[in-house]
Amino acid sequence: xxxxxxxxxxxxxxxxxxxxxxxxxxxxxxxxxxxxxxxxxxxxxxxxxxxxxxxxxxxxxxxxxxxxxxxxxxxxxxxxxxxxxxxxxxxxxxxxxxxxxxxxxxxxxxxxxxxxxxxxxxxxxxxxxxxxxxxxxxxxxxxxxxxxxxxxxxxxxxxxxxxxxxxxxxxxxxxxxxxxxxxxxxxxxxxxxxxxxxxxxxxxxxxxxxxxxxxxxxxxxxxxxxxxxxxxxxxxxxxxxxxxxxxxxxxxxxxxxxxxxxxxxxxxxxxxxxxxxxxxxxxxxxxxxxxxxxxxxxxxxx
Amino acid sequence: xxxxxxxxxxxxxxxxxxxxxxxxxxxxxxxxxxxxxxxxxxxxxxxxxxxxxxxxxxxxxxxxxxxxxxxxxxxxxxxxxxxxxxxxxxxxxxxxxxxxxxxxxxxxxxxxxxxxxxxxxxxxxxxxxxxxxxxxxxxxxxxxxxxxxxxxxxxxxxxxxxxxxxxxxxxxxxxxxxxxxxxxxxxxxxxxxxxxxxxxxxxxxxxxxxxxxxxxxxxxxxxxxxxxxxxxxxxxxxxxxxxxxxxxxxxxxxxxxxxxxxxxxxxxxxxxxxxxxxxxxxxxxxxxxxxxxxxxxxxxxxxxxxxxxxxxxxxxxxxxxxxxxxxxxxxxxxxxxxxxxxxxxxxxxxxxxxxxxxxxxxxxxxxxxxxxxxxxxxxxxxxxxx
Numbered sequence: 186x187x188x189x190x191x192x193x194x195x196x197x198x199x200x201x202x203x204x205x206x207x208x209x210x211x212x213x214x215x216x217x218x219x220x221x222x223x224x225x226x227x228x229x230x231x232x233x234x235x236x237x238x239x240x241x242x243x244x245x246x247x248x249x250x251x252x253x254x255x256x257x258x259x260x261x262x263x264x265x266x267x268x269x270x271x272x273x274x275x276x277x278x279x280x281x282x283x284x285x286x287x288x289x290x291x292x293x294x295x296x297x298x299x300x301x302x303x304x305x306x307x308x309x310x311x312x313x314x315x316x317x318x319x320x321x322x323x324x325x326x327x328x329x330x331x332x333x334x335x336x337x338x339x340x341x342x343x344x345x346x347x348x349x350x351x352x353x354x355x356x357x358x359x360x361x362x363x364x365x366x367x368x369x370x371x372x373x374x375x376x377x378x379x380x381x382x383x384x385x386x387x388x389x390x391x392x393x394x395x396x397x398x399x400x401x402x403x404x405x406x407x408x409x410x411x412x413x414x415x416x417x418x419x420x421x422x423x424x425x426x427x428x429x430x431x432x433x434x435x436x437x438x439x440x441x442x443x444x445x446x447x448x449x450x451x452x453x454x455x456x457x458x459x460x461x462x463x464x465x466x467x468x469x470x471x472x473x474x475x476x477x478x479x480x481x482x483x484x485x486x487x
Numbered sequence: 488x489x490x491x492x493x494x495x496x497x498x499x500x501x502x503x504x505x506x507x508x509x510x511x512x513x514x515x516x517x518x519x520x521x522x523x524x525x526x527x528x529x530x531x532x533x534x535x536x537x538x539x540x541x542x543x544x545x546x547x548x549x550x551x552x553x554x555x556x557x558x559x560x561x562x563x564x565x566x567x568x569x570x571x572x573x574x575x576x577x578x579x580x581x582x583x584x585x586x587x588x589x590x591x592x593x594x595x596x597x598x599x600x601x602x603x604x605x606x607x608x609x610x611x612x613x614x615x616x617x618x619x620x621x622x623x624x625x626x627x628x629x630x631x632x633x634x635x636x637x638x639x640x641x642x643x644x645x646x647x648x649x650x651x652x653x654x655x656x657x658x659x660x661x662x663x664x665x666x667x668x669x670x671x672x673x674x675x676x677x678x679x680x681x682x683x684x685x686x687x688x689x690x691x692x693x694x695x696x697x698x699x700x701x702x703x704x705x706x707x708x709x710x711x712x713x714x715x716x717x718x719x720x721x722x723x724x725x726x727x728x729x730x731x732x733x734x735x736x737x738x739x740x741x742x743x744x745x746x747x748x749x750x751x752x753x754x755x756x757x758x759x760x761x762x763x764x765x766x767x768x769x770x771x772x773x774x775x776x777x778x779x780x781x782x783x784x785x786x787x788x789x790x791x792x793x794x795x796x797x798x799x800x801x802x803x804x805x806x807x808x809x810x811x812x813x814x815x816x817x818x819x820x821x822x823x824x825x826x827x828x829x830x831x832x833x834x835x836x837x838x839x840x841x842x843x844x845x846x847x848x849x850x851x852x853x854x855x856x857x858x859x860x861x862x863x864x865x866x867x868x869x870x871x872x873x
Contacts, residue, residue, distance in 0.1 A: 388547050389580035391567040393594035393639065399568075403593075407584045 378412025
């Protein structure tokens with residue numbers, strides 16, 4: 186568009202009346218107001234409350250009340266007690282992300298570039314599971330992976346599982362559940378990126394000595410990067426904080442940090458610890474996202 | 488600048504090349520030879536199979552049957568990235584995520600060539616885009632993008648460069664400029680150019696050889712002047728410039744002339760300018776070869792003539808374009824150069840249109856086809872009524 190900047194504007198924009206400044210400057214803020222108010226009341230203030238709670242005296246309780254003692258020590262204590270769950274959270278969601286990418290990228294590519302008139306139907310199929318609740322879908326996986334189910338039966342028959350081997354209550358089940366539940370969040374942004382990919386660019390790449398693999402690496406992949414980054418973030422962030430999959434498909438040995446926070450607030454009623462763990466999780470995810478975006482280096486996303 | 492060829496190049500030959508899409512035959516048993524180093528234009532209306540032919544040479548379309556030979560090697564079975572052929576696409580297809588430098592270097596890098604900087608700089612200089620290396624395609628104008636597309640293809644020193652209507656998206660002035668530019672570059676690098684276009688003027692100004700395609704076949708192939716002066720078919724006569732084609736019957740030869748009767752009038756054409764000399768024919772005369780005078784006595788000796796009435800005159804500066812309605816109702820077009828000799832003819836004037844028989848030509852005609860006289864292209868139909 187910079188080329189247009191050199192064109193002298195004899196009449197056109199130059200002669201347009203000056204904008205009425207007052208209204209034009211106020212309007213964007215007015216449009217922001219409802220959303221900003223909502224975020225302030227239901228996000229910013231609770232976040233502050235949570236930050237405060239994470240610094241309460243750990244000796245207090247719900248019945249006796251909490252004293253604000255700036256107990257920074259809550260953080261190292263929480264980390265020391267629950268670092269395995271932290272590591273497990275990131276490990277599980279990282280493995281799930283890899284699995285989801287292996288399935289989701291070809292799926293998004295096929296829908297965007299090859300599906301033709303089936304495109305809309307396939308997109309609905311990707312979104313359709315969302316019409317049932319997260320909880321119900323995860324419970325369905327409990328049935329699918331159950332010891333008497335045909336999946337386990339088949340795997341035992343082909344000796345991929347021992348005679349009394351099982352899937353339920355193992356890390357495998359939790360990772361599979363995470364993969365399944367968050368797959369659409371990866372596929373949809375990827376689809377949006379790949380759908381815009383001009384197939385003529387791939388022809389051009391092929392004409393310029395790029396084998397199909399090279400063309401993918403040098404043209405398709407970079408051009409789908411915005412969708413890929415958005416998709417991986419939308420997958421990874423909620424998957425890391427998830428506690429339903431570990432709760433329903435795993436055992437306490439598979440518990441993730443979400444389960445610990447859940448029990449800190451609802452079972453053990455240890456608010457300072459729950460709040461500290463929440464902030465640690467948030468900080469860890471922010472750090473990972475920051476490094477990731479730096480590495481991926483996409484000005485398109487930020 | 489010298490271009491090193493990895494393999495000895497040769498003529499590009501298409502042998503019985505056919506492409507069918509379902510029941511539709513896009514390219515029909517096409518055979519032609521494009522000499523090495525020539526500027527060859529495939530000219531035709533949209534849907535005539537010219538782009539499909541180009542895509543088969545590039546490898547982007549698989550022929551239903553036939554061969555694509557480069558020298559003695561049949562490349563029809565090779566994947567596009569294995570062919571020593573590069574394409575300038577109609578849409579340019581520049582990579583939007585890469586800057587101009589990387590776009591141009593793309594082909595070299597894929598072939599594992601390092602230190603591409605000098606070559607890219609030289610190529611950008613050739614297309615007059617020095618200093619644009621760090622910009623993105625979206626920051627360039629259409630003409631500049633077109634030149635990047637050209638540089639990106641040329642840098643690979645292909646044996647054959649394919650150009651798919653590369654100037655179609657440019658405005659008229661820029662198109663003329665790029666035509667000259669392309670011709671200059673082709674002469675400079677000496678690579679075989681195969682240029683697909685529907686613009687007859689573009690084909691004629693640039694190419695050494697023009698092939699006019701129609702319905703998947705080549706109607707005529709030759710030097711632009713030969714095609715224009717002595718077309719082989721009515722399609723070529725009308726597609727390449729305008730023609731007045733009168734439906735007639737040829738009655739064989741008399742000496743060196745072929746004799747024709749059309750609309751009750753008798754004409755002759757030199758035998759060397761008759762594609763057929765018996766049966767139904769078109770007698771063709773180009774509008775600029777048709778001269779108008781007011782009285783039959785003014786017709787020069789040896790010229791042939793028909794009478795008519797001026798029904799339209801458009802003054803276009805360099806010439807005046809007349810429509811002359813003959814006694815049998817066909818409207819002939821005649822261009823009169825605005826050289827200052829002779830005045831303007833008024834509408835409704837009775838005139839005699841005459842021509843030198845050496846400028847006429849005889850073409851085969853399907854019996855039943857009537858006169859084909861092209862209306863003036865840039866003439867609104869209401870002008871005829873006034």
